[in-house]
Amino acid sequence: MQEYERFINRFSKLGKRVDDLSRIGRLMKAVGDPQQRLRFIHVAGTNGKGSCCEMLAKTLTAAGYRTGLFTSPYIIRYNDRIRINGEDITDAELNELALLIEPSVDACGEGFSQFEITQAMGLLHFARQKCDVVVLETGLGGRLDSTNIIPPPEAALITSIALDHTAILGDTIEEIAMQKAGIIKRGSAAVCSACVKDGALTVMQEQAERCGTHLRTPDMSRMNVRRCDMFGSEFDYGDMRGLRLMMGGTHQLYNAAAVIETAEALRERGFSIPEAALRKGLTAQIPARIQMLSRDPLVIVDGGHNPEGISALAATVGTLGCKKHFVIGMLSDKDSAEAARLIAPHGDRFVCVDSFAPNARNAAELAELLKSSGADAEPSTLSAEETVARELASLGEDEALIICGSLYLASLFAGGIEHLGK
Incomplete structure (x- = not known):
C-alpha cells in the first residue's frame, strides 16, 4: 500500500454532513490555503461535469496555460483525479503530499472525508506546481460542496440539473438548482448549459443577478449538426465551422456549446484562447462516457x-x-x-x-x-x-x-x- 493510500484510508468516504464551509475552511487553512494562490474554472451539474471539465482543461492546455484538473471519482486509478496538462499526479508526489500535510490535518482534530483530504492534496499540488488555472469539478451539489471554499472563480459553469442525491440536495429541481447555483459568485463569469430550463434556469438567473453578473447560455439555434452518433459529432457553431467531438451522443453537443461559451467568457476576462486551441479541446475524450x-x-x-x-x-x-x-x-x-x-x-x-x-x-x-x-x-x-x-x-x-x-x-x-x- 502506498503512503498516500494509508493516509486517505484513515478517513471516511463521506464524512459528517455539513451545514457550512467552516470544516473545509479549517482544513485548507491547515495546509496553507493554497486555493488563494490559484485561479479557477468551477464546474457543477448533475451530469456533464466530467466531459466539460475535460474539454475545458484540454482547451486551456492547448492555449499554453499550465492547467490543473481536479475531478471525481477516479475512473482508472486514484491518480487520475489530480492532473496537470493531462498528466496524472504520480504516486511519489501523492506520497510526499500525504506526509507533508498529515501533521497539520491531525492537529485539526476534525472528522474530514476522503474527498476533502484529496481536495486539499490536489489544490496544494496545483499551487506548488504553479498552475496558471485549475478546472475544478464539484463533488456534490455546489453551495455546500467543499470545493466551494475557493475564491470567486474566473468562470462558474453549470452543466445540467436533474434529480439526483435528493436526500442531500433536495427533492425538487429548484432545490437542487439552488445548491448548484451556489458556485456563482460576485466577480465571476457565469455560464449555464442550454439543457438547463424552466424553474432551474430561473434559479440560475436569480443567483447571477444577486452576484451582479450576466448569465451566459448557449443559443442552440446557432448550432448546425452535420453528424451525431455514438462515435462522435461534427457541427458548426456560429462562425466556427467543422467542429468535431470524439465523445458520442446528443448530450455532448450541449456540453460542447457550454464549453464554447465558457471559453468566450474567459476571453472577455483576458484569457488568450485561440480558436485552434478550442477546436483541440472539444476533441477531448474521457473514459466511461459512452x-x-x-x-x-x-x-x-x-x-x-x-x-x-x-x-x-x-x-x-x-x-x-x-x-x-x-x-x-x-x-x-x-x-x-x-x-x-x-x-x-x-x-x-x-x-x-x-x-x-x-x-x-x-x-x-x-x-x-x-x-x-x-x-x-x-x-x-x-x-x-x-x-x-x-x-x-x-x-x-x-x-x-x-x-x-x-x-x-x-x-x-x-x-x-x-x-x-x-
Missing part, C-alpha cells in the same frame, strides 16, 4: 448513473441497428426504477450485477425492475468481470455489449477489456 472499447465485437462502457445519464445512453444506443446485450449495475441510492424504465426498451437482454461496490443495488432486485418494464433480465451470481467475460464470449455476429449503470462498474472496464481474454 466509450467504445471495441469495434468488433462492438463493446461500449458508460458510467451514466441516474435517469438523465441513462436517458442519454438510451438515446445513443437506440440508434444501433443490432442486437444489444447489457451488463448493468446501479448503486442503491439511485433511482433504479426510473433508470430501468428508460433503458429497458433499448436492450434485447439484460444481466444484472452487484459485486462492483458494497452499496450496489441487489442484482435480483434490479432484474425485477427491468422485467417490470418489459425487459428480458436476470441477475448474475458471478463477479462483474466474470459476467462481462461470459457475455463477451457468447456474443454473436452483429451483436453489441453495453456495460452501464454506474461509474464504479464502468471504471472496472474503462481501461480496456483485453484482460478478460477476448
Whole structure:
C-alpha cells in the first residue's frame, strides 16, 4: 500500500454532513490555503461535469496555460483525479503530499472525508506546481460542496440539473438548482448549459443577478449538426465551422456549446484562447462516457448513473441497428426504477450485477425492475468481470455489449477489456 493510500484510508468516504464551509475552511487553512494562490474554472451539474471539465482543461492546455484538473471519482486509478496538462499526479508526489500535510490535518482534530483530504492534496499540488488555472469539478451539489471554499472563480459553469442525491440536495429541481447555483459568485463569469430550463434556469438567473453578473447560455439555434452518433459529432457553431467531438451522443453537443461559451467568457476576462486551441479541446475524450472499447465485437462502457445519464445512453444506443446485450449495475441510492424504465426498451437482454461496490443495488432486485418494464433480465451470481467475460464470449455476429449503470462498474472496464481474454 502506498503512503498516500494509508493516509486517505484513515478517513471516511463521506464524512459528517455539513451545514457550512467552516470544516473545509479549517482544513485548507491547515495546509496553507493554497486555493488563494490559484485561479479557477468551477464546474457543477448533475451530469456533464466530467466531459466539460475535460474539454475545458484540454482547451486551456492547448492555449499554453499550465492547467490543473481536479475531478471525481477516479475512473482508472486514484491518480487520475489530480492532473496537470493531462498528466496524472504520480504516486511519489501523492506520497510526499500525504506526509507533508498529515501533521497539520491531525492537529485539526476534525472528522474530514476522503474527498476533502484529496481536495486539499490536489489544490496544494496545483499551487506548488504553479498552475496558471485549475478546472475544478464539484463533488456534490455546489453551495455546500467543499470545493466551494475557493475564491470567486474566473468562470462558474453549470452543466445540467436533474434529480439526483435528493436526500442531500433536495427533492425538487429548484432545490437542487439552488445548491448548484451556489458556485456563482460576485466577480465571476457565469455560464449555464442550454439543457438547463424552466424553474432551474430561473434559479440560475436569480443567483447571477444577486452576484451582479450576466448569465451566459448557449443559443442552440446557432448550432448546425452535420453528424451525431455514438462515435462522435461534427457541427458548426456560429462562425466556427467543422467542429468535431470524439465523445458520442446528443448530450455532448450541449456540453460542447457550454464549453464554447465558457471559453468566450474567459476571453472577455483576458484569457488568450485561440480558436485552434478550442477546436483541440472539444476533441477531448474521457473514459466511461459512452466509450467504445471495441469495434468488433462492438463493446461500449458508460458510467451514466441516474435517469438523465441513462436517458442519454438510451438515446445513443437506440440508434444501433443490432442486437444489444447489457451488463448493468446501479448503486442503491439511485433511482433504479426510473433508470430501468428508460433503458429497458433499448436492450434485447439484460444481466444484472452487484459485486462492483458494497452499496450496489441487489442484482435480483434490479432484474425485477427491468422485467417490470418489459425487459428480458436476470441477475448474475458471478463477479462483474466474470459476467462481462461470459457475455463477451457468447456474443454473436452483429451483436453489441453495453456495460452501464454506474461509474464504479464502468471504471472496472474503462481501461480496456483485453484482460478478460477476448
